[in-house]
Amino acid sequence: MKRVIIALLVTSSILFTGCGDKEEKKEPADTAKQETTTEVKGADVTAGVDQPKEADENAVDGVSTLCTEDGSVKISISRPEGFEDVEFSSEQQVAFQRMGADGISSTQINLRLMAEDENAVITTAKQEVEYLMSANTDDQGAMIGEIQTLAAGERQWSFFSYNLAGEEGYRLWTALSNGCILSCAVENIGSGLEPLAAESLTQMLSAVIQE
Numbered sequence: 023m024k025r026v027i028i029a030l031l032v033t034s035s036i037l038f039t040g041c042g043d044k045e046e047k048k049e050p051a052d053t054a055k056q057e058t059t060t061e062v063k064g065a066d067v068t069a070g071v072d073q074p075k076e077a078d079e080n081a082v083d084g085v086s087t088l089c090t091e092d093g094s095v096k097i098s099i100s101r102p103e104g105f106e107d108v109e110f111s112s113e114q115q116v117a118f119q120r121m122g123a124d125g126i127s128s129t130q131i132n133l134r135l136m137a138e139d140e141n142a143v144i145t146t147a148k149q150e151v152e153y154l155m156s157a158n159t160d161d162q163g164a165m166i167g168e169i170q171t172l173a174a175g176e177r178q179w180s181f182f183s184y185n186l187a188g189e190e191g192y193r194l195w196t197a198l199s200n201g202c203i204l205s206c207a208v209e210n211i212g213s214g215l216e217p218l219a220a221e222s223l224t225q226m227l228s229a230v231i232q233e
Contacts, residue, residue, distance in 0.1 A: 085232070086116045090137045095202050098232035099133055127212020133227075134205045140180070140195070143203050144169070147193040150207075151184050174224035177231075181220055190218055199233055 086107075089096040091114055099116045101107065108117035108130075118131045136143055148166070155164045164186040171180050181194040191209035198204055208223055210216075 086111065087113070088116050088133060088135045089113050090135050090202060092137065095135065095137065095200050097135060097198065097200075097204070100230040100232065102131065102226050102230055105129075105131065122212060122215050124212070124214060127210070127215050129215055129218075130207075130209045130211060132207045135198075136203045136205050137201075138203065140197070140203060143195050143205050144180075147182075147195070147205065147207075151191070151193065154189070155184075155186055170220070172220055172224050174221075174228040177224075177228045179220075179224045179227070181224075183218075183220070192218055192220065192223055194220075194223060194227065196227075196231075198231075204231060 084101040086099050086101070087096055088099050093113075102118055105118035105120045108119050111117045114134060116133045120129045122128060136146075138146075151166055155166075165184065167183040169180055169182045171178060173179070177196055179194050179196045181192050183190075183192050185191075189209055189211055191207065193205070193207055195203050195205045204227075206227055208218060210218055
């Protein structure tokens with residue numbers, strides 16, 4: 023009986039030892055697999071980091087590309103003198119700002135390249151301004167000016183102005199040689215800022231367009 027028990031113990035020991043060996047052999051394979059996965063992930067991350075860096079090197083400082091929503095037409099827009107880029111710029115809109123002396127008030131410029139006809143551009147601009155005014159229903163002095171035209175060099179601009187509490191603005195647009203319309207919103211937000219004037223705005227905007 024003792025021999026049978028000893029034999030069983032020896033057999034069990036051999037079996038357990040064999041299993042242990044198998045598990046130990048698997049570990050290096052798993053480690054290798056993990057290392058390979060880490061290397062692949064590392065390569066992907068590096069590739070993702072390299073791409074924007076390459077784009078930055080090719081970008082021209084102070085010049086942004088603006089395109090229509092369908093991407094069919096593109097133009098270049100230079101940053102106006104005295105203004106800084108705004109983070110929410112994209113391929114469909116380019117924005118700039120100039121801060122006032124108080125560090126809170128600012129002059130904002132927002133340009134969009136639109137493939138719609140002039141009537142659609144006017145409708146969109148008025149709807150946006152009316153929405154701003156509806157959010158300030160307590161302001162009895164809110165008003166939208168008549169549409170006017172003004173030439174800046176060889177370029178013809180159309181525009182209307184508006185005023186409401188703490189905000190003075192213009193909506194301007196001009197037809198481009200490619201058949202599209204460049205629409206622009208210029209707003210003084212806050213107080214103590216230099217008043218906006220249509221003549222200086224059209225001159226500045228004409229200077230930044232590069233068709």
